[in-house]
Amino acid sequence: EKGGYEHFMLKEIHEQPKAIQDTLTGRISEDGKHVVFNELDWDQNYANSINQIHIVACGTSWHAGLVGKAVIEKLTRIPVNVEIASEYRYADPIVSKDTLIVVITQSGETADTMAALREMKKRGNRVLAITNVVGSSAAREADDVLFTWAGPEISVASTKAYTTQLIVFYLFALFLAEKRNTCDSQTIADIVAALRQLPELAEKSLESAPIVQQFAQQYADKEDAFFIGRGLDFSVSLEGSLKLKEISYIHAEAYAAGELKHGTLALIVEGIPVIALATQTHLLEKTISNIVEVKARDAFVLALAWEDDTQVESTVDEVIRLPRTLDFLAPVVTVIPLQLLAYYASVARGNDVDKPRNLAKSVTVE
Ligand code: F6R
Numbered sequence: 001e002k003g004g005y006e007h008f009m010l011k012e013i014h015e016q017p018k019a020i021q022d023t024l025t026g027r028i029s030e031d032g033k034h035v036v037f038n039e040l041d042w043d044q045n046y047a048n049s050i051n052q053i054h055i056v057a058c059g060t061s062w063h064a065g066l067v068g069k070a071v072i073e074k075l076t077r078i079p080v081n082v083e084i085a086s087e088y089r090y091a092d093p094i095v096s097k098d099t100l101i102v103v104i105t106q107s108g109e110t111a112d113t114m115a116a117l118r119e120m121k122k123r124g125n126r127v128l129a130i131t132n133v134v135g136s137s138a139a140r141e142a143d144d145v146l147f148t149w150a151g152p153e154i155s156v157a158s159t160k161a162y163t164t165q166l167i168v169f170y171l172f173a174l175f176l177a178e179k180r181n182t183c184d185s186q187t188i189a190d191i192v193a194a195l196r197q198l199p200e201l202a203e204k205s206l207e208s209a210p211i212v213q214q215f216a217q218q219y220a221d222k223e224d225a226f227f228i229g230r231g232l233d234f235s236v237s238l239e240g241s242l243k244l245k246e247i248s249y250i251h252a253e254a255y256a257a258g259e260l261k262h263g264t265l266a267l268i269v270e271g272i273p274v275i276a277l278a279t280q281t282h283l284l285e286k287t288i289s290n291i292v293e294v295k296a297r298d299a300f301v302l303a304l305a306w307e308d309d310t311q312v313e314s315t316v317d318e319v320i321r322l323p324r325t326l327d328f329l330a331p332v333v334t335v336i337p338l339q340l341l342a343y344y345a346s347v348a349r350g351n352d353v354d355k356p357r358n359l360a361k362s363v364t365v366e
Pocket residue numbers: 058059060061062104105106107108109110113156157158159243246361362363
C-alpha cells in the first residue's frame with residue numbers, strides 16, 4: 001500500500017506531480033487561456049459583489065491560505081484576511097453580506113474550521129469550502145465546494161494536500177480576476193500556461209532529495225532551526241517550519257526575514273541551521289542582506305534559489321536550485337525540498353514519520 005516507499009509521507013511527497021495534474025484537469029479551457037470552474041455557477045453580478053474575503057483554516061491549510069491571500073489580492077485587489085479557525089470563531093468577525101468566507105480543510109472535518117463554517121452560514125454569509133474529501137462535512141455544508149483532488153492523504157503530516165490547495169487558490173484567483181475584469185487576458189493566459197508546467201517542475205523539484213537528505217543527516221542532532229524569507233517565501237517558510245517541528249521534533253521558527261533584527265538575532269548563533277528562501281526577485285536584494293546578517297553570526301545557511309540564480313549562491317553555504325517558474329508560483333516548487341527536509345530529519349532521528357506523537361490526522365476536537 002505504500003507503493004514501495006518506506007513511509008506514506010515519502011510516497012505522498014512523490015505523488016505531488018500527479019496530484020497537481022489532477023487538480024488542474026478539467027479546470028482549464030481547451031484553448032489553454034482561461035480557468036473553468038464548472039462547479040461554481042457564479043454569475044458576473046455575484047463575482048462583482050464580493051467586497052472582502054475571509055479565509056479560515058488551521059495548520060497547514062492556514063499556511064495555504066496565506067499564499068491564497070497574496071494571490072487573490074494581487075490578481076483581483078479584493079482585500080483578504082486569513083484567519084486561524086480556533087480564533088476566528090470566537091472573534092466576532094466584522095463582515096458584511098458581501099464578505100465571502102472561504103474555509104480550507106483537507107479532511108473537511110476539522111472541528112474549529114467546521115464551527116467557523118456553521119457560524120458564518122448562520123450569519124447569512126456565503127461559504128466556499130476548499131477540501132480534499134468528497135462527502136466530508138465541509139463539502140456537504142458549504143454553499144460552494146472546490147475539491148483539491150489530491151487523493152487520500154494517510155501521513156499525518158500534510159504534503160500533497162497543501163500543494164493542491166495552492167493550485168486551487170491560483171485557479172480561483174484567476175477565475176475571479178476574469179469575472180471581475182481585473183487582469184488583462186494575456187496575463188491570465190501566461191499564468192495558466194505556467195500552471196500547466198507545474199507537474200513537470202514539481203517532478204524536478206523532487207530531484208533536490210540527495211542534497212536535502214545530506215543536510216538533514218548533518219543537522220539532525222540540532223535542537224533549533226530558522227526559516228527565513230520575504231513575501232511568498234515567508235508564507236512557505238511557515239509551512240517548512242511547521243513540517244520540521246511536527247515530525248522531527250526539532251524546534252523551528254519561521255521569520256519574515258526583515259523581522260530578525262527586531263528581537264531574534266541574538267538566537268542566531270554559530271552553526272545554527274538557517275534555511276533561507278530566496279525566490280522573490282523583487283525582494284531579493286533585501287533577503288540577501290538578511291542572509292548576510294545571519295552569516296555574520298556564523299549560522300549555516302541553506303538557501304533555496306532559482307536554478308538560474310547568480311546572486312544568492314555566493315552568500316550562503318549550500319544552495320538548492322529550484323526549477324524556474326514565475327516568482328508568483330514559487331511556493332509550489334519551494335515547499336517540496338522543505339517537506340523532504342522534514343522527512344529526512346525525522347528518519348535520521350528515528351521517529352515514527354507517519355504518526356508523530358500526540359497528533360491526529362483529523363482534529364475533530366477543539
Ligand atoms: C500539518 C497538518 C495539520 C493540518 C490541520 C488542518 O502537517 O496536517 O496542521 O493541516 O490539522 O487539517 P485540515 O486541513 O484537515 O482541516
